[in-house]
Amino acid sequence: MLPAVREGVPNEAEVAAADVHLRNVVKTYGGVVAVDDLTLEIPRGEFFSLLGPSGCGKTTTLGMIGGFETPTSGTIMLGDQDVSRVPPYKRDVNTVFQSYALFPHLDIFGNIAFGLKRKGMPKEQIASRVTEVLRLVDLPGYEKRKISELSGGQQQRIALARALVNEPRVLLLDEPLGALDLKLRKQMQAELKRIQQDVGITFLYVTHDQEEAMAMSDRLAVMNAGKIEQYGTPRDVYERPATRFVASFLGASNLIAGKVVSSGGAEFAEVVLAGGQTVRVPAERVTPGQVEISVGIRPEKLLLEPVSEPAAPGYNAITGQVILGTYLGVSHQYIVKGPADTELVVYVQNLGATAPTLGETVRLSWLPEHTFVV
Amino acid sequence: MSSVRARIAPYLLSFPGWFWLGLFFLLPIITVLSVALQTGNPDTGYTFTWHWSEFSTVLSNYNGELVRSFIYGGISTLAAFVIAYPMAYWIAFHGGLHKSTYLFIILLPFFVSFVIRTLAWQFLLSDNGIVLGSLKSIGLLPQSTHVLSTPFAVIAGLTYNALPYMVLPLYVAIEKIDRRVVRAAGDLYASGVQAFFRVILPLSSAGIFAGFLLVFVTNVGDYVNASILGGPGTTMIGNVIQNSYLENLDYPTASALSSILMVLLLFVIWLYARVFGTEAVEEAVA
Numbered sequence: 001m002l003p004a005v006r007e008g009v010p011n012e013a014e015v016a017a018a019d020v021h022l023r024n025v026v027k028t029y030g031g032v033v034a035v036d037d038l039t040l041e042i043p044r045g046e047f048f049s050l051l052g053p054s055g056c057g058k059t060t061t062l063g064m065i066g067g068f069e070t071p072t073s074g075t076i077m078l079g080d081q082d083v084s085r086v087p088p089y090k091r092d093v094n095t096v097f098q099s100y101a102l103f104p105h106l107d108i109f110g111n112i113a114f115g116l117k118r119k120g121m122p123k124e125q126i127a128s129r130v131t132e133v134l135r136l137v138d139l140p141g142y143e144k145r146k147i148s149e150l151s152g153g154q155q156q157r158i159a160l161a162r163a164l165v166n167e168p169r170v171l172l173l174d175e176p177l178g179a180l181d182l183k184l185r186k187q188m189q190a191e192l193k194r195i196q197q198d199v200g201i202t203f204l205y206v207t208h209d210q211e212e213a214m215a216m217s218d219r220l221a222v223m224n225a226g227k228i229e230q231y232g233t234p235r236d237v238y239e240r241p242a243t244r245f246v247a248s249f250l251g252a253s254n255l256i257a258g259k260v261v262s263s264g265g266a267e268f269a270e271v272v273l274a275g276g277q278t279v280r281v282p283a284e285r286v287t288p289g290q291v292e293i294s295v296g297i298r299p300e301k302l303l304l305e306p307v308s309e310p311a312a313p314g315y316n317a318i319t320g321q322v323i324l325g326t327y328l329g330v331s332h333q334y335i336v337k338g339p340a341d342t343e344l345v346v347y348v349q350n351l352g353a354t355a356p357t358l359g360e361t362v363r364l365s366w367l368p369e370h371t372f373v374v
Numbered sequence: 375m376s377s378v379r380a381r382i383a384p385y386l387l388s389f390p391g392w393f394w395l396g397l398f399f400l401l402p403i404i405t406v407l408s409v410a411l412q413t414g415n416p417d418t419g420y421t422f423t424w425h426w427s428e429f430s431t432v433l434s435n436y437n438g439e440l441v442r443s444f445i446y447g448g449i450s451t452l453a454a455f456v457i458a459y460p461m462a463y464w465i466a467f468h469g470g471l472h473k474s475t476y477l478f479i480i481l482l483p484f485f486v487s488f489v490i491r492t493l494a495w496q497f498l499l500s501d502n503g504i505v506l507g508s509l510k511s512i513g514l515l516p517q518s519t520h521v522l523s524t525p526f527a528v529i530a531g532l533t534y535n536a537l538p539y540m541v542l543p544l545y546v547a548i549e550k551i552d553r554r555v556v557r558a559a560g561d562l563y564a565s566g567v568q569a570f571f572r573v574i575l576p577l578s579s580a581g582i583f584a585g586f587l588l589v590f591v592t593n594v595g596d597y598v599n600a601s602i603l604g605g606p607g608t609t610m611i612g613n614v615i616q617n618s619y620l621e622n623l624d625y626p627t628a629s630a631l632s633s634i635l636m637v638l639l640l641f642v643i644w645l646y647a648r649v650f651g652t653e654a655v656e657e658a659v660a
């Protein structure tokens with residue numbers, strides 16, 4: 001039996017332990033709706049990502065949690081405290097800014113100690129905490145350096161240290177790796193994940209990079225045009241995207257229009273695709289009463305076979321014509337013209353099997369469990 | 375060939391600047407110093423006699439005026455700073471699209487000649503003028519009140535005339551501050567007041583230094599405000615120098631006082647740079 005579709009949604013106990021709750025939060029600028037009736041729970045101690053294209057309202061959402069923006073309506077709770085109108089300096093939240101925003105007039109010690117000094121921590125304790133956090137971000141002994149002497153990656157770590165040293169309830173990170181080159185970004189991804197696991201603080205990580213969000217997050221929310229499209233574990237959201245937007249934003253998807261012809265009671269519902277071929281999808285993924293749907297399937301889940309061979313029993317199968325093949329090194333990518341001229345993408349591992357030729361009619365088959373519905 | 379030309383080009387291009395400095399800066403300083411070492415009187419003329427004691431003579435004769443000049447200069451510089459900072463801050467952070475309009479409004483009175491403006495102040499502050507006269511006629515001030523000829527009048531004039539030289543460098547420095555850094559201070563538990571003193575003020579130090587430098591140097595050596603708004607008890611060192619030079623034709627005294635003033639001002643600037651760091655100075659100069 002497959003797990004329930006919304007497996008990623010936290011249960012009652014998890015909600016009670018959540019660090020951040022957003023309830024029906026709206027933010028408008030003049031006529032522009034930046035965040036549109038957003039409801040979200042971020043469980044304690046998790047690495048949580050807010051993933052969405054540029055301009056979808058991620059920074060605005062973080063700004064409201066950090067206290068730099070006031071919601072037009074709705075409430076923001078940190079633990080069980082309503083902070084919707086509390087100024088930033090009174091919130092137990094720290095931010096790693098997209099641009100780092102380090103203090104240019106202070107050395108590294110001054111930057112990292114800034115928050116602790118404002119909180120009135122004794123001097124000796126501040127010094128030992130700074131030493132400790134510099135070790136954590138792998139820049140031990142950098143206390144006396146100037147900000148201008150650091151590389152971009154090092155500034156990134158100092159920005160992280162400056163926020164983490166305060167041991168906030170929640171750490172907000174706004175595309176912190178956006179300015180780094182690819183290699184450094186990969187390295188910092190792994191390091192951020194390690195640090196989060198070490199300190200156990202809730203991380204709310206904003207990014208437009210779906211690979212980054214998938215690699216790092218315990219859970220993520222996909223955002224589009226000010227709304228949450230889907231919420232769940234990376235696996236969950238990838239395997240069963242709930243909307244067309246999620247299906248195409250998170251990895252590649254093939255979508256084929258169809259009509260539900262039978263769903264009552266059985267484990268699988270039958271769907272007639274445009275063009276007449278029939279496939280099966282898990283019944284619980286079809287909303288009762290829904291008829292016009294699109295069937296979705298990820299490119300790597302498809303098997304590409306010659307029509308001359310018999311189809312494997314229990315698999316969905318459709319036929320189409322190969323119109324393009326591209327060698328990608330680790331795999332081949334084929335474009336197959338399927339039902340109703342829909343162009344389908346297929347990834348085939350390079351295992352040495354004979355490659356299909358252009359124009360050849362092939363069969364695409366896949367397990368019904370791998371089918372999603374949007 | 376062209377590489378030789380490329381190498382000497384910067385020197386050739388900067389030559390007029392060096393020449394100008396040499397002619398109009400270095401030469402007058404040397405002249406002033408040498409005049410201070412001459413003796414004689416206006417009728418028979420002056421001869422160069424290595425008369426070093428001129429310096430100690432003028433110091434003991436005019437130490438009161440010297441000290442007063444530094445006090446007036448210091449107070450008026452601080453007052454101008456306290457008035458100008460909020461103005462510059464407001465324009466830089468809240469001026470929106472009309473920043474240059476606001477700056478222009480501040481500068482507008484300063485398109486009128488310095489002397490005329492100070493004379494207008496004399497008119498405003500006179501014993502029965504618009505301000506004092508009306509306050510006296512409605513009984514808010516006793517008839518005996520007067521402002522002209524007091525240190526207050528001179529310092530007020532010095533402060534007023536210094537405003538644009540304070541506002542402009544402050545504005546330039548505050549305008550350059552990255553708002554995201556101010557936001558970061560708020561994120562790190564700094565209240566508005568703390569963010570101002572811990573982040574905004576230190577980050578505007580270059581502008582503060584430039585403003586202090588311009589205003590302090592000008593005001594310590596000023597003689598116009600003291601002669602128009604002041605009285606016998608408010609004579610500044612600028613007035614002494616002017617009188618020695620233009621009325622008594624006592625060139626050695628005027629020259630010695632000018633040299634002493636210059637050295638003292640340089641010392642104060644050096645002290646400022648030592649206390650607040652040379653970075654602010656470099657930035658202000660750059």
Ligand SMILES: Nc1ncnc2c1ncn2[C@@H]1O[C@H](COP(=O)(O)OP(=O)(O)O)[C@@H](O)[C@H]1O
Pocket residue numbers: 029032033034052053054055056057058059060061
């Ligand atoms: N201060 C502002 N004034 C007006 N519109 C804004 C402001 N901040 C953000 N917006 C608008 O709100 C939307 C969301 O912006 P943002 O939260 O920065 O998106 P993201 O961080 O996901 O790229 C955008 O359309 C943006 O133009």
Ligand SMILES: [Mg+2]
Pocket residue numbers: 058059
């Ligand atoms: Mg953003």
